[in-house]
Amino acid sequence: YISNTMPLPKSGSIPSPCWVVRYMLQKAFGNDKLSKLEFLTQFYHNDGLFCLDNKIYIFDQKLAQSAINKLEKGAEHYLNDSPLKDTFLGSSQKSPETRRAVASLFRKTSIEERASWIFEDTKRMCSKIRLESLKSVNITNWSLRMALDIVGHVLFEIDLNALDGKQDDLLECMVTILHKCYALNEISVESEEFKRANESLDRITSNILQEALEKENTALQKSLVVQLYEACGFETAKDNMKLFLMAGTETTASSIPVIFSLLNDFPDIQQELRDEVENRWTEILTEPTTSLPKIESMMKEVLRLYPIAPFISRQNNVPVNLGNIYLDQHSDVIIFTWGIHRSPYHWKDSKVFKPFRFLGMESLQSNMYIPFGAGSRVCIGQHLAWIELRLVIANLLHEFRFSKNPATSDLKFVVDWVHAVVHPDKDMIFSLENVEHD
């Protein structure tokens, strides 16, 4: 009664909600599009995909695998007004020489070699927080500053000093562009405020690139920045630096407040994770890549339940078959990670936060769990993100006990549909109490 199958001009026969379903969705979820889509994944579970507003949402594992393998062109056409439009985001065929220039730096081993730098920045953030009034600490803002310094040290090999308040202009541009404009829709891309932020971002990135290039003259080894510059020239290097600055800070800085919001709801889990850190603290100090199985399982679970990149968008240049689904040229395909990760058909107690779900779970069906994407366009920064998150959680748990206060917001997400990321709608503010050590 409430489902229909609509022949689409571009995509053959793919189920699509009729007006009754749309009406009910509107009544139930209002403008919360993410929840509507999540509902539709369950509604069309047997089909494994559906079409809404000319976009094809895929959540069946085999179809998702096929789409990841066959479709390489991504969100390019959504990025027209974005400062990231000229970066290699959007297609693995775009700027292959730029990709080659950066690939070696992002390898797991290269990032692990720099783990002590990451650890230093996480410790520095904790020392700065200790100087604040612990009754009201804005973890979102501190995480952004720390993530920016880590990108500076690990990727550009320069001191951005964001934790010391030296990058407030850059942070303001990023918040204006990514939050105010793309996530909250408070300003448009036509607004003066957006244009000003875009211009400032361009100027600041230009200066950072210049500084990094000048510093390199005295160094022995070529840094990422120099490799980028040599591979693709100043303008393209600058644009891709914007991508690293934004993708490298927003993602991890959004994950940290989500993690601590959940750990506040489960104080026993918070303590169990703290105990794991305390038991291995001496090892962590000498080897920051020391494994922390419970913390890693918890991180995996947070990125399952709240994948910061909730979908992956793809397009096809030529007609293509995904299983028995025929896609005409230039179909808009969304591999719907959020729906796959939260599906009761794939996961037991799918909506429940079970921090130790992944403990001892070695083999996962790969396309059931894709927080960093998959295939040729898999997240280049995943090893950096993973080490950074593990170390910042370890440090924060070692230093502080977290609790909520009247200023703490409930966990509610806003979606940036252009760059395919979700953020908590407000900054996360917590009360902290020092953990005393002997």
Ligand code: HEM
């Ligand atoms: C929790 C943290 C992170 C998550 C969940 C995440 C997720 C993702 C996902 C799902 C993609 C694939 C998009 C696609 O296939 O279209 C992606 C791409 C990308 N990520 Fe991440 N990411 C994270 C952290 C980072 C960090 C720290 C960096 C560092 C610079 C980074 C840089 C990038 C870049 C440059 C791409 C584009 C790769 C390409 O198009 O080939 N990400 N990320």
